Structure formats: C-alpha cells, structure tokens
Amino acid sequence: MKFGVVRFPGSCDDVDALLAASRVGEAELLWHADRDLRGADAVIVPGGFSYGDYLRAGAIARLSPVMEEVERFGRHGGLVLGICNGFQVLCEAGLLSGALLPNTSLRFTCRQVELEVVNASTAWTGACAVGDRLSIPAKHTTGRYWAPDPVLDELEANNQVVLRYAAGENFNGSARDIAGVCNAAGNVVGLMPHPEHAVDPLTGSADGLQLFLSAARVPVG
Amino acid sequence: VANVHVGRLVELDVPDAARVPEMCEKLLANPLIEDYEIVA
Numbered sequence: 001m002k003f004g005v006v007r008f009p010g011s012c013d014d015v016d017a018l019l020a021a022s023r024v025g026e027a028e029l030l031w032h033a034d035r036d037l038r039g040a041d042a043v044i045v046p047g048g049f050s051y052g053d054y055l056r057a058g059a060i061a062r063l064s065p066v067m068e069e070v071e072r073f074g075r076h077g078g079l080v081l082g083i084c085n086g087f088q089v090l091c092e093a094g095l096l097s098g099a100l101l102p103n104t105s106l107r108f109t110c111r112q113v114e115l116e117v118v119n120a121s122t123a124w125t126g127a128c129a130v131g132d133r134l135s136i137p138a139k140h141t142t143g144r145y146w147a148p149d150p151v152l153d154e155l156e157a158n159n160q161v162v163l164r165y166a167a168g169e170n171f172n173g174s175a176r177d178i179a180g181v182c183n184a185a186g187n188v189v190g191l192m193p194h195p196e197h198a199v200d201p202l203t204g205s206a207d208g209l210q211l212f213l214s215a216a217r218v219p220v221g
Numbered sequence: 222v223a224n225v226h227v228g229r230l231v232e233l234d235v236p237d238a239a240r241v242p243e244m245c246e247k248l249l250a251n252p253l254i255e256d257y258e259i260v261a
Binding site for chain 2: 055147
C-alpha cells in the first residue's frame with residue numbers, strides 16, 4: 001500500500017501523516033501544484049492550513065491542481081482520508097457532505113478526545129469494531145460539523161457517520177456529535193480529530209494508527 | 222445590543238458581471254452555509 005500525503009502552502013500536519021502512514025506502508029508527499037498522485041493507492045489530505053484559508057477554510061485548496069486529481073481519484077473509488085483542514089477541503093470539494101463551522105466556543109481548542117466508531121466497514125475504519133473507543137487529539141477553531149437535518153438523516157440512514165464524539169466529548173458543538181463522515185461508497189472519509197498524532201503510546205495514544213492500518217489492509221488495485 | 226452582523230465583503234472588478242453569480246456559487250460563498258448578495 002502506497003500512501004500519498006498532499007502538501008499545501010500552510011499544511012502543518014503533513015509530516016506527521018507521512019510518518020503515520022510510513023508505519024503501515026510506503027508514503028510520499030504530493031505537491032499541491034502537481035497533478036501527479038505518484039501512483040498512490042491512498043491519498044491523505046492533511047491538517048493545518050491551506051493557502052491561508054482567508055476566504056473560507058479549504059475553499060481555495062479544493063481548486064488546486066492536486067485536488068482536481070484527488071477528486072477524480074476519490075470519485076472512482078480511490079482511498080482518500082481528510083483530516084481537519086483536509087476534511088474541510090473534502091467538504092468544499094463536494095466529496096463529502098456537510099460543512100465545518102466555527103466551534104460554538106468561537107475559540108481554538110486543543111484537547112484529547114474520545115471517539116466512538118460508528119461504521120467499521122469503511123476503507124479507513126475496517127480494522128476497528130463498531131463501538132470501539134479511540135483516544136486521539138483534536139485541535140481546531142472551525143470544526144463544528146454541520147449539515148441540514150435531511151442530509152444528517154440521510155447520512156445516518158446510509159451508515160455514513162463514521163465516528164462520533166463520545167458522551168461529553170463534543171467540545172465543538174458538532175451536529176449529532178459527528179466527528180467523521182464518509183461518502184456513500186466508504187472509500188472517502190473525513191474527520192476533524194487527528195489520528196496521525198496518535199500513533200505511538202509514547203505521546204499518549206496509538207489509537208489513531210487504526211485508521212492507517214485499516215487502509216493498509218484494503219487490497220491494492 | 223441587538224442584530225449584530227459580521228460578514229465578508231469581496232470587491233471585484235470584472236469585465237462581465239454576468240459571471241458573478243457563478244463565481245459566488247463555485248468559490249466566493251459556500252451556498253450550504255452562507256448567503257450572499259451581489260451589489261453592482
């Protein structure tokens with residue numbers, strides 16, 4: 001399994017994503033201005049920022065050359081994971097439903113959160129079981145997941161809610177405690193918390209590794 | 222204090238104003254979460 005990790009101007013979790021992916025497969029950085037996915041079997045759109053996010057988080061990045069390819073890749077079944085800013089980019093690109101609004105606190109918050117796995121049959125959660133709890137950090141200002149109620153109903157009916165904040169953990173005010181969603185096919189997943197920062201017990205938790213292991217298990221080709 | 226609104230103002234010089242609605246839909250606003258108004 002070869003992972004490609006996108007690097008935008010402003011990405012700051014790209015190297016951690018690269019190192020996390022390297023634990024379970026090959027991993028290479030993908031430059032935002034290139035259209036080449038370098039033969040990646042799975043693409044990670046990492047956290048941090050992109051092009052300053054001045055207009056709206058992820059709005060400019062979704063129009064970058066590399067994202068045109070990632071969008072095509074994702075729509076044809078390629079494995080794509082968006083983390084934090086990457087989640088915002090995938091929502092802006094329309095690969096995932098909904099949008100991310102400012103936290104209800106209107107403040108940047110960095111904390112360890114407990115997540116519950118709701119769907120363990122996506123490409124990125126196949127190594128988990130439904131009901132598993134993952135302890136991974138979250139750090140953002142604009143992470144309140146939102147979609148109109150009919151869209152939320154549809155996501156739940158189609159089992160597209162992948163991760164929820166456990167009871168008492170929904171610090172940003174996300175609708176229905178949603179921390180991560182997937183597309184209908186389950187190959188594209190986005191979440192606000194950062195699994196790439198939780199891959200070694202030395203830094204508090206290795207629970208995030210489950211997402212990378214899940215993708216590494218998916219048969220290539 | 223009541224009815225405070227903070228918004229974003231984007232000023233553009235464009236040769237063809239007919240394209241502005243499309244610009245708003247595709248980039249300048251996210252219609253799912255933002256309203257917009259075009260003022261010539």
